[in-house]
Amino acid sequence: MAEVNLTVKKLKEKFMNSILEGTTFRNEVTVTVSKGEIFEICKFLHSDPDLQYRLLTDLCGLDFFPQTPRFGVVYLLYSLKSNQRLRVKTRVGERESIPSVESIWKVANWYEREVYDLLGITFDNHPDLRRIMLWDGYEGHPLRKDYPTEGPDFDKPFVPEV
Amino acid sequence: MTINMGPQHPATHGVLRIVLELDGEVIVRSTPHLGHLHRGIEKLAESKTYHQAIPLTDRLDYTNAMGNNLAYVLAVEKLLGIQVPKRARYIRVMMAELQRIAAHLIWLGTHALDIGAMTPLLYTFREREDVLRIFEEVAGGRLTPTYLRIGGVSKDFPEGIGEKVKAFVQTFPDHIKEYETLLTKNIIWLKRTKGVGIISKEDAISFGVTGPTLRGFGVKYDVRKAFPYSSYEDFDFDIPIGSVGDVYDRYVVRLREMEWSNSIVEQALERLPRGPVLANDPRITLPPKDDVLMDIASLIRQFKIVSEGFRPPAGEVYASVEASKGELGFYLVSDGSNHPFRFRIRTPSFANLSALSKMIEGRLIADVISVIGSIDIVLGEVDR
Numbered sequence: 001m002a003e004v005n006l007t008v009k010k011l012k013e014k015f016m017n018s019i020l021e022g023t024t025f026r027n028e029v030t031v032t033v034s035k036g037e038i039f040e041i042c043k044f045l046h047s048d049p050d051l052q053y054r055l056l057t058d059l060c061g062l063d064f065f066p067q068t069p070r071f072g073v074v075y076l077l078y079s080l081k082s083n084q085r086l087r088v089k090t091r092v093g094e095r096e097s098i099p100s101v102e103s104i105w106k107v108a109n110w111y112e113r114e115v116y117d118l119l120g121i122t123f124d125n126h127p128d129l130r131r132i133m134l135w136d137g138y139e140g141h142p143l144r145k146d147y148p149t150e151g152p153d154f155d156k157p158f159v160p161e162v
Numbered sequence: 163m164t165i166n167m168g169p170q171h172p173a174t175h176g177v178l179r180i181v182l183e184l185d186g187e188v189i190v191r192s193t194p195h196l197g198h199l200h201r202g203i204e205k206l207a208e209s210k211t212y213h214q215a216i217p218l219t220d221r222l223d224y225t226n227a228m229g230n231n232l233a234y235v236l237a238v239e240k241l242l243g244i245q246v247p248k249r250a251r252y253i254r255v256m257m258a259e260l261q262r263i264a265a266h267l268i269w270l271g272t273h274a275l276d277i278g279a280m281t282p283l284l285y286t287f288r289e290r291e292d293v294l295r296i297f298e299e300v301a302g303g304r305l306t307p308t309y310l311r312i313g314g315v316s317k318d319f320p321e322g323i324g325e326k327v328k329a330f331v332q333t334f335p336d337h338i339k340e341y342e343t344l345l346t347k348n349i350i351w352l353k354r355t356k357g358v359g360i361i362s363k364e365d366a367i368s369f370g371v372t373g374p375t376l377r378g379f380g381v382k383y384d385v386r387k388a389f390p391y392s393s394y395e396d397f398d399f400d401i402p403i404g405s406v407g408d409v410y411d412r413y414v415v416r417l418r419e420m421e422w423s424n425s426i427v428e429q430a431l432e433r434l435p436r437g438p439v440l441a442n443d444p445r446i447t448l449p450p451k452d453d454v455l456m457d458i459a460s461l462i463r464q465f466k467i468v469s470e471g472f473r474p475p476a477g478e479v480y481a482s483v484e485a486s487k488g489e490l491g492f493y494l495v496s497d498g499s500n501h502p503f504r505f506r507i508r509t510p511s512f513a514n515l516s517a518l519s520k521m522i523e524g525r526l527i528a529d530v531i532s533v534i535g536s537i538d539i540v541l542g543e544v545d546r
Contacts (some may be wrong), residue, residue, distance in 0.1 A: 025477045026240050054367050055383075058480075058493060058508040076480060076493065076508070080367070080381070083388050087480070107370030110516045118204075133197035133545060142205050149209045 007031075007051055007086055015041055030087040038073075038090050039099040045077060045086070046104050053077035053086060056105035061115040065145040069093035071121050075101070092121055100126040118143035169198050173276045173531045176541030178515075180530070187526050192519045199545040207505035211471030212238050212312060215505065220306035222490075222509060222543040225268050228254075228261035228297075229485040230543075231310035236391055237481035237492035238312045241474045242446060250314035250439045251393040256327070256430045257300070257309060258392075258483070259423040263334070264293040265486035266420050273413075273535035274345060277354045282344050289337050292330050299323055313447040314440035324431060331428045338420060345413070355409040359521040359533040366407065369520065370513035373488025374415045375537050379407035385484040392483075396433070397426050409536040416538075446472050471500040480508075487511050487538055509543035 008022045008031060018041065021032040033041055045053040055078040062072035075088040092098050100123040102108045112123045113132040120141035123129060131138060140147055148154070168179035177198035183191040203222065207215040219234045220227040232254055239246060246254075267290040271283035294304040299320055301307035309316055345351045361369075363379045376383060384401045386394045402418035404411025440447050448467055453460035476498040482491030488510025495504035514537045521533050 026243065026479050028478075028480060030478070054364075055372075056370055057482075057489065058491065058506070060493065060504075060506045060508075062495065062504050074493070074506075076491075080383060085480070087478075105370065106365070106368045106520075107513050107516050110512065131197075133200040135197070142202055147205075149205060 007045070007084070010048065010051065011041065011044075014044060028085065028087060030089060032089045035090045035092055035096070035098055038088075039101060039104075041088065042075065042101045042104050045088070051079060052081040053079045055080060056101070056107055056111070057085070059101075059108055059111035059115065061119040061121050061143070063119060063143065063145045064091075069096070071119060073098055073115065073121065097122040097124050099124050100129075102126055117141070120144065167530065169195075174534060175272065175539055176544075178534075178539070178541055178544070180518075182527065182530070184527070189522055189525060189527065189530070192522055192530075194515065194518060196515075196541075197545050199541045201546065203546045204505050204507060208502055211500050212474070212502065213467070213471060215502070216310065216312075217306070217308045219507075220308055222507065222546065223265075223485065223487060223511065223540045224305060224542050225265040225540055226261055226486045226490075227306050228257040228309060229265075229483055230490065231308065232258050232392065233481060233483040233485065233490045234492050235310045235312050236483065237479055237494050238474070240479045240481045241477065241494055241496055242312075242472075243475075244313060244441055244443055244446065246314055246392075246441055247438045248393065248435050249318075249437045250441075252430045252434050253315050253319065253439060254310060254392050255394065255397070256427050256434075257297075257315075259426045259430075260293050260296060260327075260330075262423045262486045263420050263427075264290045266416050266423075267293075269416065269486075269535075269538045270341060270413075273532075273538070274351075276531050276535045277351065279345065279348070279351065282341055285337070285340060285344070289334065296323065296326055296330065299326070311440060311447065313443060314438070318439045324434075327427065327431055331424050331431070334424050335421060338417060342417065352410065354528070354532050355413060355536070357406075358409045358525070358529050359536060360406055360408050361517065361520050363407065365520060366517065369517035371488070371517050371537075372513065373484070373486070373510050373538075374419060375412055375488065375514050377401065377415050378404035378412035378536075380405050385482050385489050389482070391481070397429050399426050409532050412536045412538075473498055473500050478504075482508065485510060487540065487543070488514060490543075507543075507546055509546065511537075511539040511541075511544045515539050515544055 012019050015037055018034045018037040023030050045051055057078045058076040060074050069091040071092040073090050077086045115121050116129055117131040117133050163184045165182050168174040169177040179195040181193045182189050203218050219230040222230050267286040271286035274282040297307050298304050301309035366379045380403050382401055382403055399422045402415050404415050449460040449463050454464045474496045476496055478495040480493045482489050491508035493506035494502050497503040522530050
């Protein structure tokens with residue numbers, strides 16, 4: 001735990017105004033940060049010699065409809081050096097965008113495309129932000145809470161013209 | 163010239179489509195297109211109770227169903243904070259490792275077939291059949307057994323299964339030698355795999371590559387050792403690693419891994435403790451079937467759990483296992499209701515596949531086939 005506390009401590013020292021909360025649930029450490037400095041925070045976590053969170057295990061989005069700000073973005077990081085995981089969470093509003101971390105971890109390219117595709121959160125400075133699972137021209141974002149599970153066209157199947 | 167490879171191409175191991183821009187026979191740029199197998203499992207699971215989502219996980223990486231079940235039930239158990247009996251943990255380890263062997267056997271057979279060696283496929287599917295027969299007897303299913311339950315496993319081992327598992331683990335090392343005589347020093351195999359698909363170790367980590375593909379680069383990261391789960395700390399095993407990370411290294415890593423898996427199954431079988439195979443927590447686990455038929459309290463409990471499920475505390479957990487392809491993790495967010503608020507699946511194939519373009523650009527078309535085979539993707543878990 002000392003190592004993780006080190007992470008939280010270092011973050012709080014460096015980004016005093018952006019770190020909103022640090023919690024532990026079932027031995028997992030979650031740091032909630034504000035969106036403004038998310039890129040700088042990720043960059044710091046990745047390259048600080050004591051931390052070295054080099055593996056972005058996962059990046060996903062959450063929909064808190066009907067709360068505001070509506071969306072959340074979650075980064076799950078892993079440090080090969082200290083064998084620690086860290087979860088970084090931030091909130092994004094409905095018509096807002098969030099900086100892309102593609103230049104820090106290359107895998108974020110696809111993860112962010114997936115979040116964009118299924119939840120409709122846009123990422124700034126992403127080199128290739130297009131849908132990944134669904135086809136171009138698809139309307140709506142299925143993982144949103146106000147999107148029906150059975151699909152909006154459940155009773156009217158769409159047959160494309162040949 | 164631009165050519166389209168897939169989605170109906172036998173060497174893409176499913177419905178992957180790659181658009182290749184070529185200069186002669188050299189690939190200048192490649193663009194993978196995913197989603198042909200997107201079934202919306204994450205969305206679907208949000209409307210189901212925690213028990214009901216188990217069969218969905220079988221269908222992610224359908225070559226590694228037991229491992230997928232394990233990752234999911236571990237996540238739910240972590241969320242609930244319940245303990246699983248030791249016998250169930252050992253049975254889970256045995257099943258997960260047998261499944262790893264079966265998954266690697268599919269990989270070996272099809273990978274060799276892609277490169278042009280047809281014989282290994284016939285050999286590996288022979289041994290895979292033995293594993294599936296064991297699954298059939300234990301769980302009742304072969305490809306999608308849905309054997310694990312939240313809190314344990316669905317039923318105890320049937321009579322006489324120990325001898326069958328023992329017979330398998332005793333003969334399997336000889337079969338690995340058999341595969342090796344066909345491939346390891348085969349000159350065509352070496353020419354198609356040595357020095358192919360190399361990227362730097364830093365790039366591999368940056369692309370989120372995990373599993374045998376990452377270990378081929380010489381990075382010793384295995385979830386079974388880094389975050390031991392389900393009593394893996396009780397067993398002696400090593401993590402095989404490669405050196406340069408070419409297709410050949412990944413091949414060697416997976417072969418050694420099968421030997422270690424075999425050894426883990428053997429150890430677990432020898433030390434298999436007696437006792438219950440399902441935690442006794444009346445809020446969560448189903449009562450024994452005999453009780454349901456005999457007394458009204460168990461019947462009511464069964465009805466409540468099946469129809470309504472249970473309500474874990476609000477919170478979020480991430481639990482992962484070392485699946486056959488890499489780190490498979492479930493990130494569950496609970497809002498205290500009887501179905502998950504967010505059901506996120508971190509699949510190894512998705513991240514591993516994102517490194518494909520980097521591995522094949524500047525190389526020949528023929529190398530695409532060996533690289534796709536070596537990163538061992540299953541589109542069922544790429545697209546979810």
